[in-house]
Amino acid sequence: MVNGVNSEPLYAVGLDVGGANTKACLVKVGSGRIKEVKVVSTYFPIWKRGKDELPKVLQQLKELLLQGFEAGVVGVTMTAELSDAYFCKREGVHHVLNSVKSVFPEDVISVIDCDGRLLSVDEAKADPLRVAAANWMATASMVSKLVPTCLVVDVGSTTTSIIPIAYGKPIAIGKNDLEKLACGELIYTGALRTNLAAIINRVPVKGMMVRVSSELFATTADVHLVLNHISMEDYTCDTADGRGKSRLECLARLSRVVCADIDMLDEGELLRLASFIYERQIDQIVEGVREVYERLKREAPNLEIPAVVAGIGRRFLAEEAVKRLGIRAIDLANLIGSEASKAAPSVGVAILAASSRVGEALWSSISSLR
Amino acid sequence: MVNGVNSEPLYAVGLDVGGANTKACLVKVGSGRIKEVKVVSTYFPIWKRGKDELPKVLQQLKELLLQGFEAGVVGVTMTAELSDAYFCKREGVHHVLNSVKSVFPEDVISVIDCDGRLLSVDEAKADPLRVAAANWMATASMVSKLVPTCLVVDVGSTTTSIIPIAYGKPIAIGKNDLEKLACGELIYTGALRTNLAAIINRVPVKGMMVRVSSELFATTADVHLVLNHISMEDYTCDTADGRGKSRLECLARLSRVVCADIDMLDEGELLRLASFIYERQIDQIVEGVREVYERLKREAPNLEIPAVVAGIGRRFLAEEAVKRLGIRAIDLANLIGSEASKAAPSVGVAILAASSRVGEALWSSISSLR
Numbered sequence: 001m002v003n004g005v006n007s008e009p010l011y012a013v014g015l016d017v018g019g020a021n022t023k024a025c026l027v028k029v030g031s032g033r034i035k036e037v038k039v040v041s042t043y044f045p046i047w048k049r050g051k052d053e054l055p056k057v058l059q060q061l062k063e064l065l066l067q068g069f070e071a072g073v074v075g076v077t078m079t080a081e082l083s084d085a086y087f088c089k090r091e092g093v094h095h096v097l098n099s100v101k102s103v104f105p106e107d108v109i110s111v112i113d114c115d116g117r118l119l120s121v122d123e124a125k126a127d128p129l130r131v132a133a134a135n136w137m138a139t140a141s142m143v144s145k146l147v148p149t150c151l152v153v154d155v156g157s158t159t160t161s162i163i164p165i166a167y168g169k170p171i172a173i174g175k176n177d178l179e180k181l182a183c184g185e186l187i188y189t190g191a192l193r194t195n196l197a198a199i200i201n202r203v204p205v206k207g208m209m210v211r212v213s214s215e216l217f218a219t220t221a222d223v224h225l226v227l228n229h230i231s232m233e234d235y236t237c238d239t240a241d242g243r244g245k246s247r248l249e250c251l252a253r254l255s256r257v258v259c260a261d262i263d264m265l266d267e268g269e270l271l272r273l274a275s276f277i278y279e280r281q282i283d284q285i286v287e288g289v290r291e292v293y294e295r296l297k298r299e300a301p302n303l304e305i306p307a308v309v310a311g312i313g314r315r316f317l318a319e320e321a322v323k324r325l326g327i328r329a330i331d332l333a334n335l336i337g338s339e340a341s342k343a344a345p346s347v348g349v350a351i352l353a354a355s356s357r358v359g360e361a362l363w364s365s366i367s368s369l370r
Numbered sequence: 371m372v373n374g375v376n377s378e379p380l381y382a383v384g385l386d387v388g389g390a391n392t393k394a395c396l397v398k399v400g401s402g403r404i405k406e407v408k409v410v411s412t413y414f415p416i417w418k419r420g421k422d423e424l425p426k427v428l429q430q431l432k433e434l435l436l437q438g439f440e441a442g443v444v445g446v447t448m449t450a451e452l453s454d455a456y457f458c459k460r461e462g463v464h465h466v467l468n469s470v471k472s473v474f475p476e477d478v479i480s481v482i483d484c485d486g487r488l489l490s491v492d493e494a495k496a497d498p499l500r501v502a503a504a505n506w507m508a509t510a511s512m513v514s515k516l517v518p519t520c521l522v523v524d525v526g527s528t529t530t531s532i533i534p535i536a537y538g539k540p541i542a543i544g545k546n547d548l549e550k551l552a553c554g555e556l557i558y559t560g561a562l563r564t565n566l567a568a569i570i571n572r573v574p575v576k577g578m579m580v581r582v583s584s585e586l587f588a589t590t591a592d593v594h595l596v597l598n599h600i601s602m603e604d605y606t607c608d609t610a611d612g613r614g615k616s617r618l619e620c621l622a623r624l625s626r627v628v629c630a631d632i633d634m635l636d637e638g639e640l641l642r643l644a645s646f647i648y649e650r651q652i653d654q655i656v657e658g659v660r661e662v663y664e665r666l667k668r669e670a671p672n673l674e675i676p677a678v679v680a681g682i683g684r685r686f687l688a689e690e691a692v693k694r695l696g697i698r699a700i701d702l703a704n705l706i707g708s709e710a711s712k713a714a715p716s717v718g719v720a721i722l723a724a725s726s727r728v729g730e731a732l733w734s735s736i737s738s739l740r
Contacts, residue, residue, distance in 0.1 A: 047611070084587060084611035087622060088631040133629070158585075177629035182578040186629075188567075189584060197558075197568040198584035208552040214559060214568035215528075216586060217454060241417070241454035252457060259503070259547035259556075261458040 009035065010072040010357060013065065013104070014350025015058070016135050016343065017076070017096050019083035020045050020158055020193060020237060022054075024061040025346035029354050033365040037336075039343045040064050043236050047085045054080075054099040062103055074104045075118070075353030076111045077135040077345050079159075081128070082177065093128035097121050110353045114175060116141050118356055133177045136161040136185075138348035140170035143308050145363040146335050149300050151293055153285070153322060154344060155313030157192040157237060161185065162288045164296035171299060184291035189284045191230070191313030192221040192237045196257050200280050203258060203273050205265065210258045216240050218253035220281065223274045225250045229316040278316075285321035293327065306330050310344045336369040379405065380442040380727060383435065383474070384720025385428070386505050386713065387446070387466050389453035390415050390528055390563055390607060392424075394431040395716035399724050403735040407706075407720075409713045410434050413606050421455045424469040432473055444474045445488070445723030446481045447505040447715050449529075451498070452547065463498035467491050480723045484545060486511050488726055503547050506531040506555075508718035510540035513678050515733040516705050519670050521663055523655070523692060524714060525683030527562040527607060531555065532658045534666035541669060554661035559654045561600070561683030562591040562607045566627050570650050573628060573643050575635065580628045586610050588623035590651065593644045595620045599686040655691035663697065676700050680714045706739040 014025040022044045028036040044057050062071075081092025100109055101121060110118035113127075114134040124131045136154070140163045143152050152163040162185050164171050174180030181188070189199065195216050202209045218240050224230045226247060235245045241256075243249045248262070254273060255265045262270075289307070296305060309318035310332040319329040332341035340347045347369070355362040384395040392414045398406040414427050432441070451462025470479055471491060480488035483497075484504040494501045506524070510533045513522050522533040532555050534541050544550030551558070559569065565586050572579045588610050594600045596617060605615045611626075613619045618632070624643055625635045632640075659677070666675060679688035680702040689699040702711035710717045717739070725732040 082626070082629055084613075084623070084626060087613070088633050090633065129634075176634075178575065178580060178634065179578075181581040181583075181628060182575070184581075186581070188581060188629075194584045195565065195567065195586070197565065205548065205552070208549075210548060211551040211554075211556070211558060213551075214564045216565070243454075243457070253454070256452070256454060258551060259452055259558075263458050263460065264499075264546075264548065 010354060011066060011069050012350045012354035013062070013071045013074045014138070014346040014348070014353065015061075015074065015076045015100060016138070016346040016349065017054070017078040017080045018135075018158070019047065019080045022057055022061065023343040023346040024065055025340070025343060025350045026065040027347070027350040027354055029358055029362065032358055032361055034351070034362065034368050037340055037347065037369045038065055039339045039346065041236070041343055045238065046080050047083045051085045051095055054096070055102045058099055058103045071104055071108055073353040073357055074100065074109045075138070075349035076100055076109060077138045077349045078131070079133045079135055081132050089132045090128045093132055094125055097125055110356065112138050112349050112352060116170065118353065129176065135345035136163055136172070137170065138345040138352065139163065139310065140165060140172070140348075141352050142336075142344065142348035142366065143332070144168050144170060146366060147306065147308055147330060149303050149305055150330070151289065151296055151305060151307045151327070152310060153289060153307050153314075153318040154310040155285070155317040156190050156311045158188075158190040158194065160187040160189055160285055160288065160313075160317070162187065162292045164292050164299070166296060166299040171296070173295070184288035187284055187288045189281055190220060191224060191311070191317055192219065192235065194220040194281075196220065196223065196277055199284065200277055203276050205258055205260075205269060205273060212257050213259055217256040222250040222253045223277050224316065226254065226271060226274050227278060230312075234312065282317065282321050282324065285317060286324050289321055289327070290325060293325065304328070308332050308335070310341050312342050314341065334370070336366060340369050380724060381436060381439050382720045382724035383432070383441045383444045384508070384716040384718070384723065385431075385444065385446045385470060386508070386716040386719065387424070387448040387450045388528070389417065389450045392427055392431065393713040393716040394435055395710070395713060395720045396435040397717070397720040397724055399728055399732065402728055402731055404721070404732065404738050407710055407717065407739045408435055409709045409716065411606070411713055415608065416450050417453045417455045421465055424466070425472045428469055428473045441474055441478055443723040443727055444470065444479045445508070445719035446470055446479060447508045447719045448501070449503045449505055451502050459502045460498045463502055464495055467495055480726065482508050482511075482719050482722060486540065488723065499546060505715035506533055506542070507540065508715040508722065509533065509680065510535060510542070510718075511722050512706075512714065512718035512736065513702070514538050514540060515736060517676065517678055517700060519673050519675055520700070521659065521666055521675060521677045521697070522680060523659060523677050523684075523688040524680040525655070525687045526560050526681045528558075528560040528564070530557040530559055530655055530658065530683075530687070532557065532662045534662050534669070536666060536669040541666070543665070554658035557654055557658045559651055560590060561594060561681070561687055562589065562605065564590040564651075566590065566593070566647055569654065570647055573646050575628055575630075575639060575643060582627050583629055587626040592620040592623045593647050594686065596624065596641060596644050597648060600682075604682065652687065652691050652694065655687060656694050659691055659697070660695060663695065674698070678702050678705070680711050682712050684711065704740070706736060710739050
């Protein structure tokens with residue numbers, strides 16, 4: 001065993017290749033314990049920049065994290081296969097895995113499937129729908145070791161995953177994105193990239209309820225910036241109009257949602273509009289949480305079940321949503337640290353891959369991430 | 371008078387500078403009558419291609435239409451000022467008018483305002499919000515001469531205008547897009563470019579009601595192509611994923627709306643999904659039509675009030691919507707010809723500009739367009 005229990009330290013890498021953001025995590029393991037965790041994320045909109053750029057992006061993330069050391073294991077999960085850079089998911093899964101293979105030796109790569117098992121690259125390529133969009137399972141694997149019965153609400157830049165965990169086991173019923181969208185386990189609303197026209201049909205302006213434009217004029221990042229939920233540094237995606245991320249530019253984008261501009265609507269009016277959209281976005285998440293929580297309650301009727309909130313929207317979206325339902329929130333940042341909590345799938349799949357070498361006992365040291 | 375009643379023929383040009391499509395119309399006038407009408411349209415997404423290209427596009431349209439003849443009058447209307455190519459409408463109106471001035475002599479240019487009056491370029495630039503998005507008025511001016519009391523329902527690639535006309539006068543209450551969006555006179559839904567996520571939150575798939583992705587994965591052009599409402603030639607905008615416009619590629623885009631692909635959903639399933647979205651799009655238009663029609667009814671209580679349907683979606687969207695409310699539809703194509711009916715604002719503003727020279731009598735020959 002070159003990088004096993006007896007050959008320390010073990011450098012475990014976790015990759016979460018999304019359509020808009022690619023996240024990578026390094027977990028350093030020594031003496032059967034997690035010694036260090038580092039997370040990097042890069043905004044890489046694959047349908048815009050082109051899939052051929054992916055190997056280069058992965059290479060950069062690798063160098064940034066490993067700085068010359070060798071990865072003993074590489075855990076992989078993805079959602080980029082859904083991007084319209086690919087005609088179908090099969091093509092996407094194959095391309096993502098080939099890209100990972102071009103950067104890391106194939107024999108250290110493991111791919112998580114939607115049942116939480118690790119597959120070889122060849123196994124994953126033989127059954128691509130089994131590993132497509134399995135990144136929620138990477139998060140679920142990790143959280144289930146920390147809080148054995150809970151609901152995970154992970155609000156990322158683009159989507160919200162709602163994962164029921166009972167007695168240490170994820171019990172999600174959706175086997176793929178389609179089924180998850182049907183049962184509330186996936187809500188296509190996020191903290192940064194969501195087109196506001198996909199959240200609301202009308203908004204209040206000057207005492208009227210006004211229909212909105214269906215163009216991509218503004219995104220949730222504009223709402224959350226003007227409401228001080230995020231800073232300009234957190235606004236890590238493109239703006240809808242290619243302009244800047246200043247407060248004034250965000251307000252200008254918001255005004256365009258009702259075909260107006262900042263000569264026509266003052267800041268107070270635009271903040272009311274933003275608050276209204278924020279509330280409707282919380283409603284979207286509440287609807288999914290309620291549906292999944294009720295199922296989970298039936299599985300664990302005698303327990304008080306908290307929600308573990310994760311992702312960049314964990315405080316102002318996930319926590320706010322679960323509060324409305326009287327559910328206690330546990331911030332994943334308090335369990336594994338703030339940076340790691342924003343990129344939970346990459347952390348989860350790194351530790352999963354590492355523990356397949358070092359043993360299950362590794363999980364008990366997760367809290368050292370904090 | 372160089373190009374007036376006594377100097378024939380008069381070549382009148384109408385320009386409708388939209389954010390996505392720019393349309394131009396040539397009306398040839400002789401002996402106080404319309405002799406010929408020609409319409410050209412070009413897909414020019416100004417926020418993608420850049421506003422600096424606009425003069426070139428206008429020059430090309432001019433050459434195509436006039437083929438060396440001089441324009442005696444040029445009527446202008448626009449909606450491009452709303453595009454996020456511009457920071458605000460003032461900037462947009464100024465840039466559009468300067469672009470027109472770079473192609474036509476300033477003294478032949480007239481700009482229609484939202485009261486149906488013609489302004490000089492300087493007057494329009496002094497009060498940009500008065501001419502912003504006034505293209506509905508160009509259509510209303512024309513239709514009011516043909517059907518004195520009616521509701522115009524003009525479904526273009528991007529938006530739907532609903533205009534009440536009573537006793538020969540447009541009686542819209544919205545003074546700008548914001549007010550129109552509030553009162554049902556403008557619905558931001560169109561036959562080609564609308565993001566499906568702005569129309570529906572859930573769709574039926576395999577017996578489930580499934581939430582949809584909020585990405586720009588597919589547009590109404592995909593729905594209307596697979597339902598045989600439009601041909602590949604009518605699909606005159608970009609596809610959401612940059613791929614082709616074949617039936618198979620449209621179906622593939624539709625499958626992605628629920629995060630699936632065509633390996634997962636068969637054609638029957640996708641056609642049911644498309645039909646569902648089509649019905650919801652009609653509902654959007656019905657809602658606006660009902661609101662505006664009820665107001666119009668109060669103005670003209672004793673008349674049977676038909677709807678004049680226009681634009682590229684006039685048959686499968688506008689006519690379908692008014693039918694649901696038991697309103698008789700008159701196809702604008704039967705009044706002014708099929709090509710002209712798809713670009714009514716450019717035709718209307720051309721004739722308005724021409725009649726300001728030749729006299730109101732010109733309107734009585736509109737039906738020769740047919």
